[in-house]
Amino acid sequence: MPAMDQTLFDYTRQDAAGTCSTAHAWAKAPAPLTPPQRQALAERAAALLKAHNAVLVAHYYVDGALQDLALATGGCVADSLEMARFGRDHAAQTLVVAGVRFMGETAKILSPEKRVLMPDLDATCSLDLGCPADDFAAFCDAHPDRQVVVYANTSAAVKARADWMVTSSCALEIVADLHARGQKILWAPDRHLGRYIQEQTGADLAVWNGACIVHDEFKGLELQLLREQHPGALILVHPESPKSVVEQADVVGSTSALIKAVVEGKAQEYIVATDNGILHRMRQLAPHKTLIEAPTAGNSATCKSCAHCPWMAMNGLANLVDCLESGQPEIHVDEPIRVKAEGCITRMLDFVAARKTAATGMTPGIGAA
Numbered sequence: 001m002p003a004m005d006q007t008l009f010d011y012t013r014q015d016a017a018g019t020c021s022t023a024h025a026w027a028k029a030p031a032p033l034t035p036p037q038r039q040a041l042a043e044r045a046a047a048l049l050k051a052h053n054a055v056l057v058a059h060y061y062v063d064g065a066l067q068d069l070a071l072a073t074g075g076c077v078a079d080s081l082e083m084a085r086f087g088r089d090h091a092a093q094t095l096v097v098a099g100v101r102f103m104g105e106t107a108k109i110l111s112p113e114k115r116v117l118m119p120d121l122d123a124t125c126s127l128d129l130g131c132p133a134d135d136f137a138a139f140c141d142a143h144p145d146r147q148v149v150v151y152a153n154t155s156a157a158v159k160a161r162a163d164w165m166v167t168s169s170c171a172l173e174i175v176a177d178l179h180a181r182g183q184k185i186l187w188a189p190d191r192h193l194g195r196y197i198q199e200q201t202g203a204d205l206a207v208w209n210g211a212c213i214v215h216d217e218f219k220g221l222e223l224q225l226l227r228e229q230h231p232g233a234l235i236l237v238h239p240e241s242p243k244s245v246v247e248q249a250d251v252v253g254s255t256s257a258l259i260k261a262v263v264e265g266k267a268q269e270y271i272v273a274t275d276n277g278i279l280h281r282m283r284q285l286a287p288h289k290t291l292i293e294a295p296t297a298g299n300s301a302t303c304k305s306c307a308h309c310p311w312m313a314m315n316g317l318a319n320l321v322d323c324l325e326s327g328q329p330e331i332h333v334d335e336p337i338r339v340k341a342e343g344c345i346t347r348m349l350d351f352v353a354a355r356k357t358a359a360t361g362m363t364p365g366i367g368a369a
């Protein structure tokens with residue numbers, strides 16, 4: 001297997017500028033609601049969605065009340081691949097994306113004629129922040145012989161420079177296919193997912209040195225100890241996690257794939273290494289299974305992470321109602337960038353659609369895994 005060509009880009013810009021601080025996000029995260037407040041806001045949001053012919057497209061990591069509202073009003077709760085596809089294919093002229101900014105941008109890139117609203121446009125992602133378009137362009141310029149494959153968790157400007165966009169649910173297959181066709185790959189921005197893909201496919205990857213601040217916190221040693229206490233448990237890991245965690249996994253996959261594993265698995269106990277927002281949907285779909293959060297603390301940790309994305313946490317019922325009432329904030333993507341970025345996303349969706357014709361189908365209530 002070829003040695004991994006790791007770049008030296010390592011967050012210096014973020015540390016210097018403080019752009020990856022989560023304080024801003026936590027400060028804007030909505031306060032918990034009382035049950036009557038939650039019900040009143042959910043009813044108001046449902047009425048506004050209907051009045052505006054709008055559909056709510058939510059990620060599994062956002063507040064459970066938003067996930068429930070999306071399902072109750074004909075929207076979807078899904079992984080980032082299915083969110084993109086659902087938004088593109090839905091007839092509604094207004095898409096409201098409850099998730100992080102790159103998800104809203106992807107929806108707009110695929111459906112420029114639709115209005116795309118988000119509860120808070122400051123909801124970003126450490127992978128997106130850690131891969132500025134200018135620095136990324138220099139990385140691409142230095143590797144002109146490589147197919148540029150970027151993770152969905154990037155800005156529209158980064159996607160505009162890419163040949164392929166991938167999500168965690170299709171990255172392995174797309175890279176394996178490129179590798180089989182003799183292509184060398186430039187991969188950005190998640191170094192853990194890049195390493196996992198490289199190990200699984202044997203492809204030659206030049207990897208950007210980015211990480212998800214949530215998944216980076218899961219601890220391999222403590223996971224090993226936890227598994228000893230739960231010998232029958234299956235370990236489910238999102239591939240943005242470090243190698244020491246991924247190598248203990250029974251299932252590695254996208255958020256949809258991890259939910260599918262709980263629903264279809266024969267085991268009673270599951271240790272889940274991903275953002276704990278996912279537990280809401282897992283509990284709904286598999287109420288009798290025991291779900292245990294993977295450790296982010298212990299002897300090898302200096303502190304305990306909450307295992308929840310601060311930017312996903314910025315989405316709430318109150319700012320959803322505000323955005324439906326005011327029509328703001330709305331996502332806009334500059335047309336020249338949008339046109340360029342559309343190519344890599346469409347290429348991925350076409351690849352997945354072609355694969356689907358030969359695949360086993362979808363699990364009801366989960367979407368594509």
Ligand code: 13P
Nearest residue numbers: 079080081167168254255
């Ligand atoms: P999925 O595509 O698996 O939903 O992941 C998106 C994400 O941001 C994970 O942190």
Ligand code: SF4
Nearest residue numbers: 100125126212214309
């Ligand atoms: Fe980005 Fe990580 Fe949040 Fe996903 S969980 S949106 S990868 S920071």
